[in-house]
Amino acid sequence: MTSFSVISDSCQAMLTMSPFPRSRVSAASFVGGANFHGLSARLLMKILSTELLSIVRKEAESGRLSSNIADGLEELFFNYRNAVLQSGVPGANEIILSNMAVLFDRILLDEEVPFEFSSHHVAIREPFDYYMFSQNYIRPLIDFRNSYVGNISLFHEVNQKLQQGHNIILISNHQSEADPAVISLLLERTHPCIGEKMTYVAGDRVIVDPLCKPFSMGRNLLCVYSKKHMDDDPKLTESKKKANTRTLKELALLLRAGSQLIWIAPSGGRDRPDPHTGEWSPAPFDASSVDNMRRLLEYSNVPGHIYPLALLCYEIMPPPPQVEKHIGERRKISFHGVGLSIAPELKFETVDGCSNPEEAKEAYAQALYDSVTEQYDVLKSAIYGYDGVNASNSVVTLSQPWK
The missing domain is CATH 3.40.1130.10 (Glycerol-3-phosphate (1)-acyltransferase)
Structure with missing residues (x-):
């Protein structure tokens, strides 16, 4: 499975994360089906965030994503995370991860098949x-x-x-x-x-x-x-x-x-x-x-x-x-x-x-x-x-x- 496919599949799982504990099996597929039973929501989100950024770096290393875009995505991830956490909105970690995963997915798709805008x-x-x-x-x-x-x-x-x-x-x-x-x-x-x-x-x-x-x-x-x-x-x-x-x-x-x-x-x-x-x-x-x-x-x-x-x-x-x-x-x-x-x-x-x-x-x-x-x-x-x-x-x- 390509990195692009992993992000795409994981987006579907994470967008249905409600309530959070029920999503652990689906979210686990994001990192190769590992068993995360018993982990706290915060720790699981940290693991998934790390894996998400790892996918972006691998895409850059393979040449499928420019280093400038990869650096921009990583900076955007942390800036977005900090802003949403500041909001105090319920389920902030899930929102951050699902929204950033979808964005990464769309950007990688566009790098693979660039979209051209008409007038x-x-x-x-x-x-x-x-x-x-x-x-x-x-x-x-x-x-x-x-x-x-x-x-x-x-x-x-x-x-x-x-x-x-x-x-x-x-x-x-x-x-x-x-x-x-x-x-x-x-x-x-x-x-x-x-x-x-x-x-x-x-x-x-x-x-x-x-x-x-x-x-x-x-x-x-x-x-x-x-x-x-x-x-x-x-x-x-x-x-x-x-x-x-x-x-x-x-x-x-x-x-x-x-x-x-x-x-x-x-x-x-x-x-x-x-x-x-x-x-x-x-x-x-x-x-x-x-x-x-x-x-x-x-x-x-x-x-x-x-x-x-x-x-x-x-x-x-x-x-x-x-x-x-x-x-x-x-x-x-x-x-x-x-x-x-x-x-x-x-x-x-x-x-x-x-x-x-x-x-x-x-x-x-x-x-x-x-x-x-x-x-x-x-x-x-x-x-x-x-x-x-x-x-x-x-x-x-x-x-x-x-x-």
């Missing part, structure tokens, strides 16, 4: 459900006791408009690779269809980084090259521009069909902390990106709406302090409260504009950015200022809809 990628839900894998992996990293949603009634409004065939574009800041799962998990109880239906305008890094690909495969994506990385390799600049043009055509076709929910971060990448103060805030929006989305929405001949959306979740999976050119960033992971907020629809014609089209374009992008920043500050007060729902104001009403 418009539709979430893979079967035979393996990558969407639920992502949900289950990120869920134990969220401190729901200290997490909040702003203006939950507006998500109901969004859902109604989608059912009527309208298009919705969410103009958002971008904090971490976990953003899609955070959105879905915070709306899971009240609006599960929003998380499943949403299509994300995604940069190329999340579809080429081996540690990120399994999570991306579970989301609906429109794949583009970010302006920040357009010229990383000058020889590829022209082909990247052509790829972006193809994706825009795909987006135009989707919008003409109606009932589309599109998320985009017009900053072109994740937010970063201020290098001097260490404070986090939404990165400025690129006005041309906002205007492109507005025009595509307008030309679709389907009713369309643009809403400002704020995300605060950098703690659970923060990006590197600076933008990196190379693929394979280090993953730091934490257990922390997160926030999501949406503001009322913002129409282009209602923004105090100018007769100059370029100035009007800038003014609209700035108005959206100001709304996102205002919502972000409320979430920040609720989570980091420990004000909770009392941080609500006339613009943002906070709640915990999972309660």
